[in-house]
Amino acid sequence: MLAVTEKQENLDNTTRVANQSSKSGFSYKRLSWLLVILLIISTVAGYFYLIRDQGPVTLKIASGPYRSDSYELMKEVADVISRHSEELMIEVVPSKDSSNNISLLNQGVVDLATIRSDTPVVSNVRMVADLFSDYFQLIARGESLIYTPNDLIGKKVAIANFGTDEFRSFWVLGDHYDLPINGIKWRTMSFENAKDALLSGEVDAVFTVRSLRDRVLLNLFEDAELKKFPLRFISLDQAEAISIKRPFLQVGHLPKGTFSGKAPTPRTHTITTTVQCVLVTRDDLDDGLIRELTRILFENRLDLIIRFALASAIQPPKIDEGLAIPLHEGSEQYFNRDQPSFLQENAEPIALLITIAAMLFSALLALRSRFVSTQKDRMDSYNYLLLDIAERGNKTSDLDEIKILKTSLFDTLEKVVRALDTDEVTEEGFQTFSFLWESVRVMLVEREKEISN
Numbered sequence: 001m002l003a004v005t006e007k008q009e010n011l012d013n014t015t016r017v018a019n020q021s022s023k024s025g026f027s028y029k030r031l032s033w034l035l036v037i038l039l040i041i042s043t044v045a046g047y048f049y050l051i052r053d054q055g056p057v058t059l060k061i062a063s064g065p066y067r068s069d070s071y072e073l074m075k076e077v078a079d080v081i082s083r084h085s086e087e088l089m090i091e092v093v094p095s096k097d098s099s100n101n102i103s104l105l106n107q108g109v110v111d112l113a114t115i116r117s118d119t120p121v122v123s124n125v126r127m128v129a130d131l132f133s134d135y136f137q138l139i140a141r142g143e144s145l146i147y148t149p150n151d152l153i154g155k156k157v158a159i160a161n162f163g164t165d166e167f168r169s170f171w172v173l174g175d176h177y178d179l180p181i182n183g184i185k186w187r188t189m190s191f192e193n194a195k196d197a198l199l200s201g202e203v204d205a206v207f208t209v210r211s212l213r214d215r216v217l218l219n220l221f222e223d224a225e226l227k228k229f230p231l232r233f234i235s236l237d238q239a240e241a242i243s244i245k246r247p248f249l250q251v252g253h254l255p256k257g258t259f260s261g262k263a264p265t266p267r268t269h270t271i272t273t274t275v276q277c278v279l280v281t282r283d284d285l286d287d288g289l290i291r292e293l294t295r296i297l298f299e300n301r302l303d304l305i306i307r308f309a310l311a312s313a314i315q316p317p318k319i320d321e322g323l324a325i326p327l328h329e330g331s332e333q334y335f336n337r338d339q340p341s342f343l344q345e346n347a348e349p350i351a352l353l354i355t356i357a358a359m360l361f362s363a364l365l366a367l368r369s370r371f372v373s374t375q376k377d378r379m380d381s382y383n384y385l386l387l388d389i390a391e392r393g394n395k396t397s398d399l400d401e402i403k404i405l406k407t408s409l410f411d412t413l414e415k416v417v418r419a420l421d422t423d424e425v426t427e428e429g430f431q432t433f434s435f436l437w438e439s440v441r442v443m444l445v446e447r448e449k450e451i452s453n
Contacts, residue, residue, distance in 0.1 A: 047360045057289060058089040061279075062101040062113040066094040069211045069310055070114040070277055073131065076307045081296050084303075088292050090353070097165045111285055112293075116165055117276040117324065118248035126328035128279040128290060129297055132211050132313035136169060136239075136253055136273040138218075139370045140205040141198065142230025147232065155204040156185040159195035166191075166209045169275070172249075173207075176242050199229060209275065212258060213310045221259040233266035239273045248324065250274045278317075281328055290330025372426070379429035382416050383436055390440045393447050402448045410446065413437055 064070040071094055073447055078090035095101050100114035102121055114131060115121070140146035146155060158164030174181065181276075187203065194206040195216060210217055210244055226232050236242070239251045252274035257264040281290060297304075299313055304311035316335050328336075389405050389412075396402065418435055419425045426431075429450065 056085065056087050056089045057286075058091055059112060059285075059289065059293070060091045060093050060110040062095040062104045062110040064093050064095055064097065064101065064114055066216070069134075069214050070131065072215075073308055073310055074114065076304055076311065077297065080300050080303050080307070081293070084296050084300055085292055085402050088289060088296075089294075097163075099165070105237065105280070105282060112279060112281045114277055114279055116248075117247065117278050119165075121325060122278070123223050125280050125325055126283045126285075126331075127317050127325040128281055128294060128328055128331050129292070130313075130315050130317055131250060131277045131279055132310050133250075133274040134206075134209045134211055134277055135254070136173065136209055136236060136275075137217070138173075138205060138207050138234040138236065140232045140234055142203070142232055144204045144232070146205055146232070146234060147181065149173055149236065150245045151234075152179060152184070152205060153183045156187065156202070158189055158197050158203040158206040159186050160208065161188045161190065166207070169209045172242070172246065173236070173273075176238065176245065181438045191216055195223075198231075199223060199227065205234070209276075211310055211313075218259070221265060225260055225262065226266075230263065231265055233268075233270050235268075235270045236272045239271050242273050248275065250276070278325070280325060283326075283328065285328070285330075287328075287330035287333060290328050291334045292330075294331045294334040375424065375426050375429065378419065379416075379425045379433060382412060382419075382425075382433055385412050386433070386440050388444055393440070393444045396447075397451055399448065402444060403452065404442050406448075408439075409437070411438060 061074050063074040071092065074090070074092045078092050081088055081090050093104070095104060095113075098113075098115035098119040101110075101115050102108045102119060102125070105113045105125065106122060112128065116134065138149065138152075144155065145151060160169045170186075171181075173179070174184075189195075189197065191206070191208050191210070194203070194208070197203045197204050208217070221231065223229075233254060239249075244251050250273070252272050254266050254270040254272060256266060256269050257327070259265045298316070301311065301314065304314070317331075319327065319335075357398055386409070389409055393402060393405050396405075416425060416430060416437075418428070420430050
């Protein structure tokens with residue numbers, strides 16, 4: 001009798017622990033659902049915060065010297081962007097040269113910059129687009145005896161100011177043609193002053209690096225034609241050799257009559273060296289903004305060309321030929337917009353994977369349904385045992401049989417608790433079982449008292 005009582009107490013404790021575990025699991029589920037709801041609300045609120053109307057973002061571009069080709073082009077780009085974009089504005093910042101532009105870019109003073117392709121850059125600089133070509137131009141007075149770069153020895157030559165890109169470019173030629181630094185009477189000055197000095201006879205030749213549509217350059221040939229003052233373009237006939245030594249420089253050609261058709265200047269098809277002017281930015285600039293900038297550059301070319309003829313030279317970087325400066329992710333997204341997406345390229349294998357996944361999911365649902373059904377059948381068998389014990393208890397008048405039934409009742413509870421721990425039955429099924437078990441236990445206790453009396 002004492003053993004039965006101890007067993008009953010142990011099973012009662014087990015029942016209380018199981019019920020507490022069930023309640024704890026229910027509370028944990030409620031907390032989990034609450035956290036999921038809070039996460040969804042936070043995500044939706046964050047999304048609407050991010051897409052709220054913040055107005056256009058202004059990007060600063062270091063464009064090179066005031067009224068230079070790159071400056072004038074960027075001013076036109078800024079105007080076109082202001083009319084065609086609701087999310088982007090451009091502020092053009094005049095600067096000294098390409099090296100200065102890179103410094104401003106790295107310091108975060110500006111967001112984009114126009115530079116020559118031979119300008120040293122750091123690893124965080126990214127390409128946006130090729131803008132136009134600047135041509136190495138060596139122009140001599142018609143009566144001078146300058147026909148080749150080597151003829152500059154002993155002559156008065158105007159070159160760009162110290163430290164500028166053009167100044168360094170002249171000595172690239174000097175290095176290739178082995179021109180003695182003291183053998184040339186070179187003078188540094190701005191190209192505007194060099195133009196006047198050439199026409200007045202103060203110098204025999206000028207050297208510059210600029211586009212073929214540069215305003216000051218065109219003025220030089222217009223003034224020379226009005227004054228009937230012949231000018232001679234000097235061919236850089238070793239341009240291909242120069243490009244081998246310095247890969248950032250390319251070979252260019254000046255068609256006959258590029259600047260004047262009446263008295264053709266140049267007189268013949270002329271070979272020279274070119275360097276590309278490019279638009280760059282930092283790699284941390286937002287992809288969407290750079291994509292928008294790139295889109296407007298290439299989808300509004302006609303508008304730009306009408307305003308500034310040099311805009312016709314804007315083109316995508318030649319990715320197939322390899323890039324010295326990596327392409328920005330935003331520009332790459334725009335240039336690859338017509339290429340099939342990953343989903344389009346892999347539609348068939350993805351469809352197959354989805355089909356297989358759907359089949360596996362269906363199989364898992366079937367297995368789960370079968371598993372749940374098995375749990376229910378097992379729980380039903382335990383409930384039938386309780387009903388059988390209750391029926392036998394109602395029919396018997398023997399105290400010994402009542403005790404046997406009570407022992408069987410507690411054995412059944414122990415089996416069900418173990419089954420709950422091993423997931424052979426569900427918590428919901430156990431709740432139903434526990435109510436029925438308690439009812440049968442009370443009935444047996446009362447039946448025992450009736451028989452005893």
